[in-house]
Each structure stands twice: as C-alpha cells, then as structure tokens.
Amino acid sequence: MELPKFLLADNTDYPEAIFIVHTEYPRFIINLENDEVEWMEEFSKQDEDDLMEEAENLIEAATAFYDREVSRYDD
Numbered sequence: 001m002e003l004p005k006f007l008l009a010d011n012t013d014y015p016e017a018i019f020i021v022h023t024e025y026p027r028f029i030i031n032l033e034n035d036e037v038e039w040m041e042e043f044s045k046q047d048e049d050d051l052m053e054e055a056e057n058l059i060e061a062a063t064a065f066y067d068r069e070v071s072r073y074d075d
Helices: 045-074
Strands: 006-009 019-022 028-031 036-039
Touching: 006 045, 019 045, 028 045
Parallel strands: none
Antiparallel strands: 006 019, 019 028, 028 036
C-alpha cells in the first residue's frame, strides 16, 4: 500500500489536539495544538544534527498540508 506523505488525525481522548502524521523518513507526529513533535525513528548523534536542519522544513510542510486540507472543507 502506498501512503500519502502526510495524514490528518484526531482522537476523542484529545479533543483539542490536531495531529499530522508524516509517513516518510524521518517519520513523526506533530500535535498542532501545542507544536509537540514525537519522532518515530531512532537517530544517531550525527543524524540528530542533520535532522535539526531539516526539522523546521518538515514541520512547515506539515502545517501547510493542514492548512490546505482545512481550506478544502471550506469550499
């Protein structure tokens, strides 16, 4: 099965939270309510240094995905 790069998720146990799941490496879940990120990968020290450079871009892309999805509901 081929998954989209981002998935929009919610959970009734967290009624205020909106989750975006990034399905490609490095996989992560961001809670847009508080911008908390949970990485679903294990990283070496070198990977962590490289990831910090890319993390901001990935989080911006996740937020843009959310904005695009919400705008489609308004149409």
